[in-house]
Structures are given as C-alpha cells and as structure tokens.
Amino acid sequence: MIKQITIIGVGLIGGSFALALKKAGYPGKIVGTGRREESLQKALDLGVIDEYYLNMEQAVKKAELVLLAVPMSAMRTTLATIKNHLQPHAIVTDAGSSKVSFIRDAEQVFNDLTHVVPGHPIAGREKSGVSASLDNLFKGRRVILTPTEGSAELAVHSVTSLWEMTGAVVEIMAPEYHDQMLAATSHLPHVLAYSVVNTLADKYQADEIFRYGAGGFRDFTRIASGDPVMWRDICLANQGAILEILDAYQRNLCDIQTMIQNSDGEGLYKAFANSKKVRDHGCESDL
Amino acid sequence: MIKQITIIGVGLIGGSFALALKKAGYPGKIVGTGRREESLQKALDLGVIDEYYLNMEQAVKKAELVLLAVPMSAMRTTLATIKNHLQPHAIVTDAGSSKVSFIRDAEQVFNDLTHVVPGHPIAGREKSGVSASLDNLFKGRRVILTPTEGSAELAVHSVTSLWEMTGAVVEIMAPEYHDQMLAATSHLPHVLAYSVVNTLADKYQADEIFRYGAGGFRDFTRIASGDPVMWRDICLANQGAILEILDAYQRNLCDIQTMIQNSDGEGLYKAFANSKKVRDHGCESDL
Numbered sequence: 190m191i192k193q194i195t196i197i198g199v200g201l202i203g204g205s206f207a208l209a210l211k212k213a214g215y216p217g218k219i220v221g222t223g224r225r226e227e228s229l230q231k232a233l234d235l236g237v238i239d240e241y242y243l244n245m246e247q248a249v250k251k252a253e254l255v256l257l258a259v260p261m262s263a264m265r266t267t268l269a270t271i272k273n274h275l276q277p278h279a280i281v282t283d284a285g286s287s288k289v290s291f292i293r294d295a296e297q298v299f300n301d302l303t304h305v306v307p308g309h310p311i312a313g314r315e316k317s318g319v320s321a322s323l324d325n326l327f328k329g330r331r332v333i334l335t336p337t338e339g340s341a342e343l344a345v346h347s348v349t350s351l352w353e354m355t356g357a358v359v360e361i362m363a364p365e366y367h368d369q370m371l372a373a374t375s376h377l378p379h380v381l382a383y384s385v386v387n388t389l390a391d392k393y394q395a396d397e398i399f400r401y402g403a404g405g406f407r408d409f410t411r412i413a414s415g416d417p418v419m420w421r422d423i424c425l426a427n428q429g430a431i432l433e434i435l436d437a438y439q440r441n442l443c444d445i446q447t448m449i450q451n452s453d454g455e456g457l458y459k460a461f462a463n464s465k466k467v468r469d470h471g472c473e474s475d476l
Numbered sequence: 477m478i479k480q481i482t483i484i485g486v487g488l489i490g491g492s493f494a495l496a497l498k499k500a501g502y503p504g505k506i507v508g509t510g511r512r513e514e515s516l517q518k519a520l521d522l523g524v525i526d527e528y529y530l531n532m533e534q535a536v537k538k539a540e541l542v543l544l545a546v547p548m549s550a551m552r553t554t555l556a557t558i559k560n561h562l563q564p565h566a567i568v569t570d571a572g573s574s575k576v577s578f579i580r581d582a583e584q585v586f587n588d589l590t591h592v593v594p595g596h597p598i599a600g601r602e603k604s605g606v607s608a609s610l611d612n613l614f615k616g617r618r619v620i621l622t623p624t625e626g627s628a629e630l631a632v633h634s635v636t637s638l639w640e641m642t643g644a645v646v647e648i649m650a651p652e653y654h655d656q657m658l659a660a661t662s663h664l665p666h667v668l669a670y671s672v673v674n675t676l677a678d679k680y681q682a683d684e685i686f687r688y689g690a691g692g693f694r695d696f697t698r699i700a701s702g703d704p705v706m707w708r709d710i711c712l713a714n715q716g717a718i719l720e721i722l723d724a725y726q727r728n729l730c731d732i733q734t735m736i737q738n739s740d741g742e743g744l745y746k747a748f749a750n751s752k753k754v755r756d757h758g759c760e761s762d763l
Contacts, residue, residue: 331687370680373675373685374676374685374689375692378692378697380732380736383751383752384729384747384751385665387728388664388728395758399755401598401658405666405698405699406661407759408696409665409669409695410755413751413755414755414759416752417751420748424735434675435729437675439730445671449711449712452715458704458705458708463674463677464671465700465703467674467676467677471683472694
C-alpha cells in the first residue's frame, strides 16, 4: 500500500482525487504542493490534504506516489524540479489531457520511465480551483492510463488501484490513440465552440447572440467558457492530433457547404440523418 | 377578439400554442388540421384542439386566424391550398424558422400581404409531435414577428396579443435581420454539430465517440439529434444567410488552425479568452 501521496497542483482535479481517496478510506497521508499558498491553505482547511509544502522538493521527498495535476505547459519544469528529490521507487503519474507530450517531457527529464505512469481522468466541471473539488467527481468516469513500454507493471497496478478507489473506470490505451480520441471528442469541439462564439461576436453584441439562440445555443457553446490558458496549452501539446481531425472536419464541413449552395436536399438529409443516428445510438449505449 | 383559430400542423409548436392559449383562458374555438388523422385525433383526445378536419379547406373556412406550423418546404403548397377558402379578413401567420422564404412563398400565392404576419417562436424541445406539447413551452421565450410593409397594423397587433397570452415576449424585426441572426445563433450551430458528429463517425464507432467526450461533448452535440427533415428544409430556405455566416466561420476557424500550426500560444489565448468573455457575459445578461 502506498503510504504517502503528494499532489502537485491541488485544484479541481488534484483536490477531487484526494477527497475521493479519503472518502474511500485511504489510510495514507496526502501532501499538497503548488505555487499558491492561499490555495494550499484552503485545501488544508477543507480537509482535502493532510499537510502542504510550498517547497516542491520537500513535498515529494517521502512520497511513494506523485500526481502532477498542473497545466500541460508546466509539466516539464515540474518534472525537472522534483527529479532529484524523489525516492528511488516513487511512482510519477499525471492528469494531463495530452499523453504523447507528457511522455516526451518525461523522457527528456528522466533516464528511464520505469516508474512513470501517464494518466488522464476524463472528468471536469465548469468551476475550477480546490473549492470546486468533489469527492464523487470521478465516480463512473473514465481514467485513461497510457503506460509506456518502460512502465513497470507494479506501478501501473498501483495507479490503477488508486483511481479505482475514487470510483473511476480505468482503461489502458496507447498514448497516440488517446491523443487522437481526445482530439476528436474534446479538443476539436472546444476549438469549434470558441471559434463560433468569436465569429458571432465579430458581427453581433454578446447579449443579442445569446438571446436568439435559445437553449440549444447555450448547450452548444457551454465549452467555450472553458479556461483559455488550459485550452491554449492543450492545443499546443496535442497539436498534431488536433490539426489532423480539424482538417477532416473542414473537409466534411465544405461538403455540407457545397450541398447548401447546390440546394442538394437529398445530400443534406442523408448527412443530418446519419449524424442523428450516430448521436442517438452513441448516447443511448453509454451512461 | 379572434373567435376561431385554425392550426395547420398540430405538432409540438402548434400543440403548445393551443395548450398555452387554453391555459390562459382563450375563449374562442381552436380547430386543427393536417395530413395525419392519427395525430389530429390525439390532439383532440389530449384536449389540445376543440375539433379537427382532415380537409384543410374546410378547416380554415371560419377561421379568423390561421397558424401554419408546417415544415418550411410545405409552406407554399399549404398557402396555395387554403388561399381561396379563407375569410376576407382572416389573418395568416406561421411558425417557420426562415422569414424571407416564407414571405417569398406568401407573395407568390397572395396578391397582397395585408393579413399576413410572418412569425417565429424561438422555442423547442428534443421531443416532437403533439404529445410533446407543453402549455408553458413559450413562457419567457422570444417570438419574432417580421411584418412586411403590407402587413396591417391590426393584424400584427392580434398576432402579438395571442403570443403574449402564451407567455412569450414578442419582438418585431426585419425579416432579413431575423434570418441572419437565426442563421448565426441556431442554423450555423446545427450544421456544425451535424458535421462534427459525421467527421468523428467516419473514423470511430459511435459508442467510442461518446465514451471519451465526457459531458461537454454530449451538450455540444445535443442539437445533432434534431429532426433531419426540418434542418434540411431550414438549410434550403435560409440558404443565403447560412452560407454567409458559414463563410465567416470558416475564415475564423482557419485563423485558429494557423495559430495551432504555428504554435502561436498568444494568439490562441487571446481568441479563447475573448470567446469565454463573450459567452460568460452573454449568458449572464439573459435568463
């Protein structure tokens, strides 16, 4: 059993991880670290963590598992900071949205990846920060682990067990496949939602836009309220996979544009009916 | 006071209009007509309408107001069918999503538009059909009327009063502006949602797509479950305005694509932050 976990970045994800473990009866110690003392103090006050250090090196010294819940752009520096202060068998895992880039960062910092287990919990809320943490944020949600060839089986097993304690369903997949799948189902939609809001904002007032779009437009653009720093980082970290699916999307959209131009009712009906079938089927078979 | 209303097409919109009027104490008679007797019988059984005729000419004979709640593609034929059976002062209004095309249809059928008041209630549900009707579907929602230069003031006033009885907020605007605004806030998002689901379905299984996208993707693609016939009709009826905003959107998206390609973090941050600001502001100032 892992006796001490150190969470770097005790925000929504890190905080919810800690809360869920505590709720499930995790008997070890949970240490927090990060850049903002105010946030760490709040985490302590809320009972999310057992203690905190502003000094990252000190915070990880006794950790048997370290969870990096920091922005993608901060991964490499964070890994480099803790590198020489980890116990020899300490497991390092993360919660970042792009796995290929995390592995690349880890490879540049560590000599071997035996104890590195890249991970990505697919869960979130519109709110962020440690006070938005929920002990059931991961319940029934998927956590994807993308072990490298070097990852030790025991390390993968330990990370899996912890996530399962939070109520999550753990899946193992290749990092490239994870990145493609997330580019398609999460990163692309975010980029499109941001773009559509900006397109409309160039022509109309904000209150006009949301007045006439009814409920459908609110749902459609909800993800355009996401944290711009986080989504900038994701676009940079998962650049290749996002560009690939964006390209496929633009070709599909051009086809529809041509159908509208040509008043091709049959083509439009086929495209829309197929989309409805896929969505209705996909949403019924899950959750 | 209008003593008889005839609703052509007693589905979700027509049915909810009738139910809301009845709830508000409308004292006149509400007659239904349409193509499917089964649906009209259901409307009668549910108390949505007071009587029905399968014969459209007969159904409108005594009407002082006729509401066309039929697909955009059926507007012109429906107008032509009832034309010679209307009372001289009967008001004709509709619930279609494109106003320019409805006015074009009306112009081709009628010699003058004195009693024609084009309208569009901005409300809907995922379910359709008369059994999905709600007496509060229009409560607090916007109904846009786009009178032509020929529309008689009294006719506009009558239609306004009826919609206000349903709890709706009536706005008057130019048909072209309505079509542009709706193309931007409703038709464009639907086209994009259909397109994104199809793009993903070309590469992945339906259940895979919705497994990894978490809640955000479900919200984002909810409108891709819309009725394909209705959305085909809207794309054909509001062709010009949709193509115009689609073009602006594609240019905006290309800019973002270039930023991702060039690892332009500053540009991406600016675009995303602007979008978040617009959405947060727009959604807070309304509802």
